[in-house]
Amino acid sequence: MNHANSLKIKNSTLLSLLAPGLAIYLFVIIVPLFTALGYSLTNWMGGLDKTFIGLENYAALVKDEIFWSSLRNNLLIVLLTVIIQMGLAFLLTVLFMSKAMKLKEVHRTVIFLPVVLSAVVVGFIWQMIYSNDYGLLNAILKSLGLENLISPWLDDPDQVIFSVTVPLIWQYLGVPLIIFMSAVQGIPKDIYEVCELDGVGGIKKAVFITFPLIYDTIKVAIMLSISSNMLVFSHIYVMTGGGPGTSSMVLAQYAYNTSFNSMQLGYGSSIAIGIFIISFGIIIIFKKLAEVKQE
């Protein structure tokens, strides 16, 4: 609102309209941020003993191998998602622009559908797909005569992290797709008309025109993907719980296990703060490096 208006409001009315929302928001989102900092400086196990131990938790965190291997898993998930999901979404966006494609609405509705499903259900669906004896994937491989590819998808420590990433890529493919598609709509049509007159091919158009013109949007989508994948929890909780061993452990799952299974609330809080700092850090670094412009 750039122009001054003549609206007047009583301070008491203003306050009563703002207060409930502000109160609940501060209580749930801002206060825990500070209490987490406080708890992370104690050895609290949920009982009466809550001794201030300074930065000991953080010193332990820096040396905590599970913490770093969880971070590595998160980063691997981010990397795989960015490359495969964004790549696929861009390819689909280009295909959606082609006049040859029919049933665009149907395709978009179908590809986007998994986005609205709950992470828990998606986790269970994929657990059933991956199941050794009654899994869809192994059954399909068997019926195709590809028995040699049958594998314990979620039980093999070497491949489990890839197995748990596939559902994430699958479920949220629709998100970058709709973001790219709305960006593409902003590109003036005459650019493409000129290309067609000059006989520029489809692939060239995608690489030299569409890609650079929606590049800023792609960066925003990557940032979104980073921030959600750094905190991925429900899918992993349902499919593997971080196992076997800690081979599919991610940061949020580790914070959960530490805080609620072994009740180390002090140390769990320091992990939470660690996640907070690292995911913010990565986003800020990415923003700087990629020069993300947001309004």
Add this chain to the structure above:
Amino acid sequence: MKSILSKIGKYVFNIIMIMFSITCIFPVIWILYSSLKTKDEFMLDIISLPARPRLDNYYHAFVEGKMYTYFISSIFNSFTTVFLVILIAFCIGYVLSRYRFKGRNFIYTLFIAGMLIPVYALIVPLFVQFKVLGLYDRFFTLVIPYIAIRLPLAIFLFESFIKTVPVELDEAAYMDGASTFFTMSRIILPVCKPVLSTILILAFLDTWNEFPFALVLVTKEIYRTIPVGLTNFYGQYTTDYTTLMAAMVLSILPVIIVYLLFNKKIIQGMTAGAVKG
């Protein structure tokens, strides 16, 4: 010759696209039809369609598996959250878009920043806070964080929409002696219908699907929501795939219906929120 080739090319391209879409949706379809098979039928052949579709699994899941209690809890949480989010976000969105006052920009930024804050990193301190204050494991427990995490997007959508509504509307109402409350509820709110329905649908979906808070903040059976209920259910029926599938279908049915009815609105709202957040 060339035109025939390009025609064939078009067909092949469309067939590939259709196959891709079917692959995308197949896991969901597989769960849908498998939930209509008997356990033995499923174990005999995992891929085949049910010989005679039956709803036994649904009965098992809903009645014996007590899915109905999770449904009641999820419905209560979703409806309460949606109602209060709309009420609170509308008040704040209205004030922020219509009035300049000290701290206005700070409050706006504070809420919008909420779209970036990794809320789930705060689950441990929030759990402690709820325990200490006696808010843990009560019927209203989950509504509190649910409202808070839905507010940023809802406020953003309301604020940017009300900005586009001519301020002369409010001015005329005040001229006629209408109160702030009357102007908001009778003049502006009806105009906000399109954005209101977007917020309503998104808040419903997010609340219905939410898992981490529900896992950590309540333990009583009657307060458990569907996602947590499903993980419990899985513990009891580990080998009974078809019953579990029926439970899963029950839990996603409302979401899929809402999606099929309003997918354009959902996609619109999510794009707006995503690009801003």
